[in-house]
Amino acid sequence: MQMIQQIISVSVYGSAIALLLIGLYAVLTKKHLIKIVIGLSIVDAGLHLLFVAVGYINNGTAPIFSPGNENRVLQMVDPVPQALVLTAIVIGFATTAVALSLIIRLYKHHKTARIDEIKTLKW
Amino acid sequence: MMIYIYTGAIVVLAFLLVFSALYAIKQKDLLYAVIATGVISLILSVVFLMLQAPDVALTEAAIGIALTTIAFVITIRNTSRYENDNTGINQTK
Amino acid sequence: MNISPVHYIAFPLLAAFLIPLLAKLHKELVRIVPGIVLGYFLIISATLMMRVHETGTISQVIAGWSAPWGINLVFSAFSGFLASLMSLIGFLAWLYSYRFKKVDDEPSQKYFILMMMLVTGSIGIVLTGDIFNLFVFMEIVAISSYALTAFYTGRDSAEAAFKYLLIGSFASALILLAILLLYTQTGTLNMADLASKMHLVSTPIKASVLVLFLVGFGIESEMFPLNGWAPDAYSQAPAPIGAIFAGVVVKAGVYALIRVIFTIFGFSGAFEPLIILGLITMVVAEVSALRQDNLKRMLAFSSIGQMGVVLIAFGIGTSNAVFAALFLMFNHAIIKSLLFFSGSYLLYNSKTKSINDLKGMAKKNAFTALFFALGAFAIVGLPPFSGFWSKLYLLMSAADSHMFLLIAVILIMAVVEIVYYFRVVGKLYYSKETTDIEVTKPSINGMLVIAFLGLLILAVGFYPDLITGYLHQAADSLMDKTAYIQDVLTANI
Amino acid sequence: MKKIFVILLLAVIGYYVTSAFQLIPFGENRIGDPTEENNVAAYYMNNTKEKSQVANVVTAIVVNYRGFDTLGEVTVLFLATTGLGSILYRRKEEEEERLNKPSSSLLQTGSKLLFPLVVLLGIYVFIHGHLTPGGGFQGGAIIATGFLLMLIAYQKYHVGHSMLNWVESLAGITFVTIGLWGLLTGGTFLENSFLPMGTLNSLISGGAIPIIYIAVGFKVAAELTGVLDILLNTKEK
Numbered sequence: 051m052q053m054i055q056q057i058i059s060v061s062v063y064g065s066a067i068a069l070l071l072i073g074l075y076a077v078l079t080k081k082h083l084i085k086i087v088i089g090l091s092i093v094d095a096g097l098h099l100l101f102v103a104v105g106y107i108n109n110g111t112a113p114i115f116s117p118g119n120e121n122r123v124l125q126m127v128d129p130v131p132q133a134l135v136l137t138a139i140v141i142g143f144a145t146t147a148v149a150l151s152l153i154i155r156l157y158k159h160h161k162t163a164r165i166d167e168i169k170t171l172k173w
Numbered sequence: 174m175m176i177y178i179y180t181g182a183i184v185v186l187a188f189l190l191v192f193s194a195l196y197a198i199k200q201k202d203l204l205y206a207v208i209a210t211g212v213i214s215l216i217l218s219v220v221f222l223m224l225q226a227p228d229v230a231l232t233e234a235a236i237g238i239a240l241t242t243i244a245f246v247i248t249i250r251n252t253s254r255y256e257n258d259n260t261g262i263n264q265t266k
Numbered sequence: 267m268n269i270s271p272v273h274y275i276a277f278p279l280l281a282a283f284l285i286p287l288l289a290k291l292h293k294e295l296v297r298i299v300p301g302i303v304l305g306y307f308l309i310i311s312a313t314l315m316m317r318v319h320e321t322g323t324i325s326q327v328i329a330g331w332s333a334p335w336g337i338n339l340v341f342s343a344f345s346g347f348l349a350s351l352m353s354l355i356g357f358l359a360w361l362y363s364y365r366f367k368k369v370d371d372e373p374s375q376k377y378f379i380l381m382m383m384l385v386t387g388s389i390g391i392v393l394t395g396d397i398f399n400l401f402v403f404m405e406i407v408a409i410s411s412y413a414l415t416a417f418y419t420g421r422d423s424a425e426a427a428f429k430y431l432l433i434g435s436f437a438s439a440l441i442l443l444a445i446l447l448l449y450t451q452t453g454t455l456n457m458a459d460l461a462s463k464m465h466l467v468s469t470p471i472k473a474s475v476l477v478l479f480l481v482g483f484g485i486e487s488e489m490f491p492l493n494g495w496a497p498d499a500y501s502q503a504p505a506p507i508g509a510i511f512a513g514v515v516v517k518a519g520v521y522a523l524i525r526v527i528f529t530i531f532g533f534s535g536a537f538e539p540l541i542i543l544g545l546i547t548m549v550v551a552e553v554s555a556l557r558q559d560n561l562k563r564m565l566a567f568s569s570i571g572q573m574g575v576v577l578i579a580f581g582i583g584t585s586n587a588v589f590a591a592l593f594l595m596f597n598h599a600i601i602k603s604l605l606f607f608s609g610s611y612l613l614y615n616s617k618t619k620s621i622n623d624l625k626g627m628a629k630k631n632a633f634t635a636l637f638f639a640l641g642a643f644a645i646v647g648l649p650p651f652s653g654f655w656s657k658l659y660l661l662m663s664a665a666d667s668h669m670f671l672l673i674a675v676i677l678i679m680a681v682v683e684i685v686y687y688f689r690v691v692g693k694l695y696y697s698k699e700t701t702d703i704e705v706t707k708p709s710i711n712g713m714l715v716i717a718f719l720g721l722l723i724l725a726v727g728f729y730p731d732l733i734t735g736y737l738h739q740a741a742d743s744l745m746d747k748t749a750y751i752q753d754v755l756t757a758n759i
Numbered sequence: 760m761k762k763i764f765v766i767l768l769l770a771v772i773g774y775y776v777t778s779a780f781q782l783i784p785f786g787e788n789r790i791g792d793p794t795e796e797n798n799v800a801a802y803y804m805n806n807t808k809e810k811s812q813v814a815n816v817v818t819a820i821v822v823n824y825r826g827f828d829t830l831g832e833v834t835v836l837f838l839a840t841t842g843l844g845s846i847l848y849r850r851k852e853e854e855e856e857r858l859n860k861p862s863s864s865l866l867q868t869g870s871k872l873l874f875p876l877v878v879l880l881g882i883y884v885f886i887h888g889h890l891t892p893g894g895g896f897q898g899g900a901i902i903a904t905g906f907l908l909m910l911i912a913y914q915k916y917h918v919g920h921s922m923l924n925w926v927e928s929l930a931g932i933t934f935v936t937i938g939l940w941g942l943l944t945g946g947t948f949l950e951n952s953f954l955p956m957g958t959l960n961s962l963i964s965g966g967a968i969p970i971i972y973i974a975v976g977f978k979v980a981a982e983l984t985g986v987l988d989i990l991l992n993t994k995e996k
Contacts, residue, residue, distance in 0.1 A: 059785035227892030235900030283931030413842025453798025
């Protein structure tokens with residue numbers, strides 16, 4: 051049992067942190083703007099997974115009082131991180147949309163979407 | 174028995190997550206990369222369901238899989254499809 | 267309906283949602299309604315400041331759930347001071363940009379909505395008592411500033427906005443992670459409740475949360491080395507937005523940083539990391555400002571340098587130093603806005619926005635040049651102006667803490683500041699040749715704003731007592747962590 | 760060279776994040792006994808049923824306890840739509856038709872059939888937000904997917920901007936007005952007190968929570984559709 055818990059823990063936390071790092075790697079090294087935004091959304095995905103993972107309780111149920119089991123409060127997983135993630139997902143989409151629209155405008159202007167071909171983007 | 178299936182599924186999904194993330198950043202064809210990001214969202218929403226977060230799973234499914242992917246695809250259609258595309262600079266206009 | 271802190275948020279949102287419909291009625295409403303809202307902010311600020319002065323901190327709960335369970339807004343002397351300052355700058359920026367663009371253009375409708383929400387979001391950051399709500403308001407600020415940075419289509423504004431967006435998203439990811447770590451350890455998101463439960467958090471997690479917040483909010487408050495976005499954003503955004511960035515948005519970032527360090531982590535006394543980061547920020551920015559040719563970029567670097575000074579002052583952490591920091595923030599907000607407003611008129615027709623285009627501008631545009639010079643004198647801290655007092659108080663508080671090396675560095679940087687500001691003023695007044703760039707006379711509302719800010723600088727310069735009393739109260743309210751917790755957690759609905 | 764530096768940096772960050780999360784055991788119950796109300800999660804679980812009569816605790820948190828966040832979040836989306844409009848703004852004369860080859864008739868008929876179903880599903884999801892998983896955001900996003908289908912299938916299909924504006928504004932105004940109603944009646948902003956709470960697990964329960972979630976649903980649907988519409992209509996010349 052201990053072993054199984056360990057495996058689940060490692061795979062959930064591990065994949066979430068791996069997503070964070072992979073996304074960050076893309077943001078820092080990739081040259082194409084769309085790749086950078088993909089990196090950002092991978093970072094976001096990792097964060098969202100971390101939020102949900104932290105709220106999970108072994109053998110918990112979803113935080114909904116469905117008819118019939120209205121008294122299972124003790125077994126519910128933590129609802130707060132889930133509520134926060136809802137907000138974070140929507141905000142993440144808004145940021146991605148703005149980033150993509152900026153890319154479209156940059157492409158119109160420079161006819162390219164690569165950082166190394168747009169001088170003013172270097173820093 | 175259920176617990177083993179559950180554990181196995183989580184492990185497989187975790188590997189798939191990391192694999193699609195790596196694929197998404199390695200793939201030079203941006204359309205495939207974007208689809209890989211969509212797959213990440215898809216797997217995530219399954220994982221959210223397994224972690225007893227149906228609300229989040231539904232949101233991730235609707236926003237992450239459908240809308241974000243489409244927004245990326247539209248952008249790619251309006252810009253360039255390949256990561257190493259230098260055509261813009263060589264074009265005469 | 268009594269005036270309460272939530273009006274700061276509710277009415278601008280109502281207005282923002284209404285404006286697309288009002289635009290169908292009459293185009294002019296699009297510009298006027300944000301002005302009414304921002305003007306109403308001034309009324310709220312005045313009323314609530316008076317109430318705080320009489321009865322102490324106002325803590326308002328939202329949705330009927332008292333403090334740790336629901337979200338609450340806290341209008342203390344400290345947050346109230348910042349909210350009022352932001353309202354003032356926001357209203358002036360609106361007045362200045364009232365004739366900004368032809369109103370038939372659709373983007374001007376969007377400009378005013380975004381500008382109003384930029385100010386609202388910043389005020390929300392300052393007032394909220396909930397750490398996740400702070401994050402949400404930060405995103406409101408972020409999205410509107412990305413869009414406003416990219417507002418002009420002609421320039422390289424999309425590049426600047428994209429840089430800003432990248433760094434901004436990085437910051438918000440870090441802040442989310444920090445919030446998550448704190449939540450797992452304390453089971454709460456209310457800042458007062460967090461502050462009282464900080465002892466439950468183990469040291470390694472505490473350290474990583476502190477680092478995450480320091481970097482995340484450091485980006486918003488233009489702290490070195492993550493301030494690469496600032497000069498581009500300032501120089502590409504429309505001038506009134508530059509003023510709002512300097513006077514409002516950065517202040518919100520600094521507020522968040524300070525609230526986390528002083529209240530949640532409860533540091534009291536000198537906090538060395540902040541002093542060191544502030545020092546590096548200041549030195550790097552002031553030296554970079556020397557080399558700038560673009561006036562707006564120079565102002566941006568100067569702004570970063572000033573934020574470095576503010577961070578140093580907060581880092582010293584004595585009551586007098588915090589007072590000096592608040593005074594510096596006040597001065598920076600009004601003086602930098604004046605410089606942005608007048609500078610943008612001086613360079614209105616210049617393509618490059620280069621300092622060289624200012625040659626002999628004083629003859630052509632005496633009014634604006636005069637106030638620009640006044641602002642330049644004030645910001646470097648020359649005696650009769652308000653900037654002098656804040657620098658003096660800062661140096662005095664540093665001397666109290668025996669940080670003499672710090673004083674030396676600040677003084678050297680003041681000399682650097684004098685050099686680059688006087689170079690500009692010299693170009694304005696003592697240049698033999700004059701540019702052939704056409705001058706644009708400021709519109710009447712622009713002149714009003716510039717003159718008002720100039721007079722405010724002079725007034726505070728001659729009678730610093732006008733605000734020092736209030737600033738002392740604000741500084742004390744920030745330093746008193748237990749009172750904050752008390753005020754928030756025992757507030758009745 | 761840069762890559763090595765980045766990988767080193769990531770290794771350091773990864774090490775610290777991992778060691779931080781090793782202190783947070785996965786699956787551990789950090790809430791404790793809900794009836795003791797030691798933390799917000801426990802309080803929400805213990806009180807949602809009686810005080811709000813809402814079956815879905817996440818909905819109660821999103822709409823009621825932390826409704827202010829939701830208002831802010833809806834505003835973020837609204838600002839994104841507004842911002843997109845200004846970033847990709849073109850003057851009238853620059854506007855042009857989307858020139859694409861027409862989609863296959865299979866896609867067209869399929870979309871026509873699916874569209875009402877998808878919209879219906881979305882509406883179902885946000886009307887039942889307080890009972891079952893889902894709610895305003897999810898329902899709104901599903902409806903936006905339906906419009907997206909139509910936008911892709913029919914080149915000529917155009918979502919009326921005027922209609923989007925109306926829906927978005929009215930939904931937003933409803934949300935804020937419900938909030939201000941609480942203030943007007945002497946309570947607090949967004950207070951859920953002016954409607955009867957109803958009984959748990961029935962459609963009409965939870966006071967104003969379903970109404971707010973429906974408003975959020977319409978608003979999110981209009982905003983997301985607006986975002987996609989703006990992106991789709993900027994064709995590169």
